Amino acid sequence: MQRLGSDGGSAVTRVRVAGGVLLVAHLAIVAWITLRPLDVPWVSAANLRPFAGIRADIALGPEVAVRRIAAGLGLLAPLGALLPMAGGRLTVSPLGSLLRTMTAGALLSLGIELLQTGVPGQVVDIDSIMLNTLGVTLAHLAIVPAARGSLRRRVETWHRAAVLREEPAQGRTPTIPRVGIAP
Template structure:
């Protein structure tokens, strides 16, 4: 039995399988990028003051600030699309989907930041948590509502074509002309 709001038949399996495979691949990439030890002579102290690291990046100049802030925004941004894709539902409340996705992204980012405390050369940075979560939120808001709308319209057109094909295969339904009332 199919859940309400799901895509029909084998399409839901293909979409979910694709979403899960891409999600696992992205998470492995994120783990490789963020949890491998760095061989550095010194390490910056832990940043627990929100926006201090962003301000420091902005003082470095435009290209370096864009690289650092953009990298933090983009690191987990694909989760904003991959998590709903792995879920595989078309008809879901947009706000609920957004909140679930952003919460999952924030928790994953927090987990990464906490794991980094045990990796040589890595420290916890609250600004990374903020930027990663913002990246997930922006990606979800930019892509998921439009993609779900497109997939819903496509699914509805496909269902309409199937109904018309079934109707034409069965032939037209005979109509009985109305007979007037006898005097």
């Protein structure tokens, strides 16, 4: 079995390392945004009814609704690409990858909401969990299949080039004239 050439193997490693670094940086920013105490004169009650917060945002007007819904979708959306990138798998079931990423996004969003219960000024909102998970899912569907395919083609090209460099073309196998078989 032929091993990957140095370029193909290191490309996957570079993607995995870059994904891990970007993932840690993004999670640090998310933690700062969502878990810092806010100095507010009053705090609304926790929203545990699905879509109640979204309906309230829509009632405030289209500009407010679009801004708040986009913020909910965009907060954890980069995880849709960064989690598979940090995993570094090139050949994986697309559905399995999507389900793993969605689950991780939902659990991370739930963890953030649970941590917010102890932070002054922050309120638990079930709609945030739904919007964050949807954002992760949409980002994954938009980016990961194309990026994986591109990287897979690049690694295959590097692999073919490495095989051509390592195995020079050979002529016919010499035979022994008296016996008529190859050594």
